[in-house]
Amino acid sequence: xxxxxxxxxxxxxxxxxxxxxxxxxxxxxxxxxxxxxxxxxxxxxxxxxxxxxxxxxxxxxxxxxxxxxxxxxxxxxxxxxxxxxxxxxxxxxxxxxxxxxxxxxxxxxxxxxxxxxxxxxxxxxxxxxxxxxxxxxxxxxxxxxxxxxxxxxxxxxxxxxxxxxxxxxxxxxxxxxxxxxxxxxxxxxxxxxxxxxxxxxxxxxxxxxxxxxxxxxxxxxxxxxxxxxxxxxxxxxxxxxxxxxxxxxxxxxxxxxxxxxxxxxxxxxxxxxxxxxxxxxxxxxxxxxxxxxxxxxxxxxxxxxxxxxxxxxxxxxxxxxxxxxxxxxxxxxxxxxxxxxxxxxxxxxxxxxxxxxxxxxxxxxxxxxxxxxxxxxxxxxxxxxxxxxxxxxxxxxxxxxxxxxxx
Amino acid sequence: xxxxxxxxxxxxxxxxxxxxxxxxxxxxxxxxxxxxxxxxxxxxxxxxxxxxxxxxxxxxxxxxxxxxxxxxxxxxxxxxxxxxxxxxxxxxxxxxxxxxxxxxxxxxxxxxxxxxxxxxxxxxxxxxxxxxxxxxxxxxxxxxx
Numbered sequence: 280x281x282x283x284x285x286x287x288x289x290x291x292x293x294x295x296x297x298x299x300x301x302x303x304x305x306x307x308x309x310x311x312x313x314x315x316x317x318x319x320x321x322x323x324x325x326x327x328x329x330x331x332x333x334x335x336x337x338x339x340x341x342x343x344x345x346x347x348x349x350x351x352x353x354x355x356x357x358x359x360x361x362x363x364x365x366x367x368x369x370x371x372x373x374x375x376x377x378x379x380x381x382x383x384x385x386x387x388x389x390x391x392x393x394x395x396x397x398x399x400x401x402x403x404x405x406x407x408x409x410x411x412x413x414x415x416x417x418x419x420x421x422x423x424x425x426x427x428x429x430x431x432x433x434x435x436x437x438x439x440x441x442x443x444x445x446x447x448x449x450x451x452x453x454x455x456x457x458x459x460x461x462x463x464x465x466x467x468x469x470x471x472x473x474x475x476x477x478x479x480x481x482x483x484x485x486x487x488x489x490x491x492x493x494x495x496x497x498x499x500x501x502x503x504x505x506x507x508x509x510x511x512x513x514x515x516x517x518x519x520x521x522x523x524x525x526x527x528x529x530x531x532x533x534x535x536x537x538x539x540x541x542x543x544x545x546x547x548x549x550x551x552x553x554x555x556x557x558x559x560x561x562x563x564x565x566x567x568x569x570x571x572x573x574x575x576x577x578x579x580x581x582x583x584x585x586x587x588x589x590x591x592x593x594x595x596x597x598x599x600x601x602x603x604x605x606x607x608x609x610x611x612x613x614x615x616x617x618x619x620x621x622x623x624x625x626x627x628x629x630x631x632x633x634x635x636x637x638x639x640x641x642x643x644x645x646x647x648x649x650x651x652x653x654x655x656x657x658x659x660x661x662x663x664x665x666x667x668x669x670x671x672x673x674x675x676x677x678x679x680x681x682x683x684x685x686x
Numbered sequence: 687x688x689x690x691x692x693x694x695x696x697x698x699x700x701x702x703x704x705x706x707x708x709x710x711x712x713x714x715x716x717x718x719x720x721x722x723x724x725x726x727x728x729x730x731x732x733x734x735x736x737x738x739x740x741x742x743x744x745x746x747x748x749x750x751x752x753x754x755x756x757x758x759x760x761x762x763x764x765x766x767x768x769x770x771x772x773x774x775x776x777x778x779x780x781x782x783x784x785x786x787x788x789x790x791x792x793x794x795x796x797x798x799x800x801x802x803x804x805x806x807x808x809x810x811x812x813x814x815x816x817x818x819x820x821x822x823x824x825x826x827x828x829x830x831x
Contacts, residue, residue, distance in 0.1 A: 473751070473780040476803050477700055483805035484704070512803050 321433070323349040324361060326372035326384050327400075335426060336371050336400050343430030358384055359391070367395050369433050374401035374412070374420075385416040394443060396436035400429065457525075464522040471515050479508035514629070517643040521628065524572075524650050534570035536563035536608075540597060542570075543577040547585075554585045556593035563599050564606050566675045572651045577610070579644040580671050584612035586638060589666070605657070605674035612670075617663040625661060648673070690820040693743035694720040695727040695760060696778070697752055701801070705747070705778075708812045716816050719743070724755025728763050731770050743773060745819050748795075750779040750786060758793060765794035772826045774819055 321340065327333040333351055340347045350365065352358035361367075370388070372381030385397050396418035399409075409420045418436040421429045482504045490498055540560055544551065551558060558581065566573075577597070584595045591613055599608045617625060617632070624630050628646035631638075652659045652673045663669035692709065696702050702720045709716040719740065721727050727748070730737040746764065750757035757777065764770045774796040779786070787798050799815055802808045819825070 469781075469783070472782075472803075473698075476780055476801060477698070479803055480704075480805050480808055481700060487805065509804075 320346040320348050321369065322365065322367045323347050324358070324365075324367045324370045324395075325349050325351045326353075326358060326370060326381055327351060328353060328373060332373065332400070332423060333371075335423070336429060339426040339429045340433065345430065345433070355383060355387060359387055362388060362391055362393055362395070369418075369436055370395055370397045371400045371429075372397055372417075374399050374408070382412055382415060382417065385412075389416065394440060396440055398429070398432055398436060400426075461522050461525045464518050465526065467518075469519065471511075475508065475512055475515060479505070479512055482508055514641055517641050521643060521647060521650065524647065524654070529569040529572065529654060531567050531569055533565055534568045534573060535565045536573065536599065539563075539570050539573045540577060543574050543581065546574070546578055547581055550582060550585055554588065554593055556585050556588075556595060558595045558597065560596070561598040563597070563608075564601075566606060568655055568675060569651075572655075576648045576651050576673065579648050580610040583644060583671075584610060584614055584669070586640075587669075588612070588614045589616075589668070601677060602674075604677050606677055608673050608675070610671045611668065613668040616665045616667045616669055617661065618665055622661055622663065626659065690714060690716050690745070690816075691741045691743045692716055692718045692745050692747060692816070692820075693727070693730060694718055694747045694778075695722075695724070695752065695757070696720065696747075696749040697722050698749070701749075704808075705812050708809050709816055712813050712816065714816055714820055716820060723753045724757065724760040726754075727752075727760050728755065731764065731773075732767075744825055745816075746773055746775045747778045747815075748775055750777060750781055750790070758789065761790065761793050761795055774823070774825065776815055776819065778815075 323337070323340070325333040325336065327336070330351075333349070337347055337349055350361050350367075352361050370384055372384050374381045381397065381399050381401070388395055388397065397416070399412055399417050399420035400423060401420060402423050412420060418439065419432045421432050482501060486501045486505060490501070537560075540563060544558060550556075581595055581597070585593045594613045596611045597609070598611075599606050601607075621632055625632065626645050626649045627642075629642045630646075631640065631642035648671075649659050652675075656676050657674040659671065659673040661669055661671050694702055694705060696705075699722075702718075702722075706718040706720070709718055719730070721730050727746075729735060730740055731742070731746075733740055733742075748757050748760060752760070755763075757779070761775055761777070764773065764775060771794075775794070776797045776799055777786075777790045777795045778799050778801060780801050782800050790798050797815070797819070799811055802811050
């Protein structure tokens with residue numbers, strides 16, 4: 280059933296849809312201008328059993344300056360057909376209905392993947408029910424005897440939807456540019472390998488055959504060239520590893536973090552032994568995760584704790600605690616710590632806080648940790664201060680744990 | 687094997703020069719012939735035109751990224767040709783992509799060897815490849831030429 284108001288209504292109540300509503304043809308319906316935010320007529324879908332209520336709601340909108348055209352749906356089937364066919368700016372739904380209620384339209388819209396604000400326009404709606412409805416996704420509720428509130432409610436719903444759309448677009452844009460960047464990094468690092476291998480190999484050959492046979496400057500230049508080529512090889516290698524993280528799927532399985540930690544410590548055995556580090560750990564949970572990637576995370580964090588140690592021998596504590604919906608893992612050390620203004624920088628790829636002479640490395644380890652944790656639906660951050668040691672924390676969702684307890 | 691013949695297919699003159707040099711200096715007295723693209727490689731193996739008197743190689747060392755006809759195509763041509771199919775083909779390339787490795791083996795490559803990024807490893811890879819394939823491995827008898 281389709282009704283439309285295109286002229287100002289008579290200032291009277293009507294008992295039918297005759298005075299203020301006229302039937303529109305299919306053609307008109309199809310060519311009705313798509314409403315952009317804040318311009319053109321407002322496309323309203325009324326989910327109302329009482330035609331008089333529909334008219335009153337439209338009148339309230341028009342009195343407030345809205346140019347509104349409306350369709351009416353009285354059954355769920357009709358509703359679905361209309362929202363599939365037309366794009367609406369707002370849905371005004373009665374709460375009480377003989378066969379269904381206004382809240383079902385929220386659910387139907389969700390199923391259709393449409394973001395159209397639903398404002399409940401209803402008679403006595405208890406305070407509790409109203410709150411429930413908004414929790415479940417209604418934009419607002421307006422009582423039938425307070426229709427003067429409706430225009431402002433519609434305006435707010437439209438503003439909120441515009442913001443949601445902007446937000447969604449920004450997120451899609453960001454995701455796309457991240458994908459492009461990953462693709463670029465992958466291709467570039469792949470294609471860079473061949474020429475780079477040439478430079479590295481033949482500079483080495485040059486050094487091997489002509490070292491000491493030219494003058495001292497020549498030897499120095501050869502050394503610089505070799506050093507640069509080797510460093511670039513390492514960078515390209517790391518960049519490839521980083522971009523592969525986003526390209527390869529996760530092998531999610533039930534992972535006992537105690538086992539993961541032991542595997543990590545086996546990998547780090549030499550480093551731990553040589554530095555005299557002590558690694559203490561509490562009982563860790565079982566989570567759903569890609570265990571080889573978790574090993575990488577713990578390995579990078581513990582290796583960093585050893586590398587950036589303070590004067591005292593490194594002491595590293597690994598633990599986990601449940602907090603709301605997350606397991607919060609901590610890797611705490613007694614190392615040199617990080618200046619407050621650098622806390623966010625440590626996770627940026629290729630960002631290094633020290634010279635290469637002080638501490639070797641490309642500055643990729645923590646960005647890999649961040650990527651892995653975020654791919655698992657978690658967050659990673661660091662708490663630290665100079666000389667206070669650093670505590671890296673990351674979360675993994677509890678709902679993805681199998682036994683919901685310690686392993 | 688006496689005077690083993692190697693055909694190296696590579697568009698990188700530096701790698702051909704250096705590989706030939708390493709092989710010539712090693713104990714096996716390997717002899718390396720080379721071509722720079724895939725079309726030339728097939729002409730050589732079928733001994734067409736200027737390659738009419740070329741020796742049939744005991745081993746083909748094939749790069750994947752080649753102009754005109756890429757390494758995979760050359761490989762499939764070799765393995766589809768009854769007179770060439772039994773010549774072992776070693777893929778020797780910069781690519782470390784898993785997809786290249788598995789595709790090469792699926793198409794009948796006898797070995798996939800990545801060109802190492804540093805000099806010492808490059809020399810070791812070339813020497814051990816030649817020693818294994820032309821020293822230890824039993825190869826089919828070379829056909830009369």
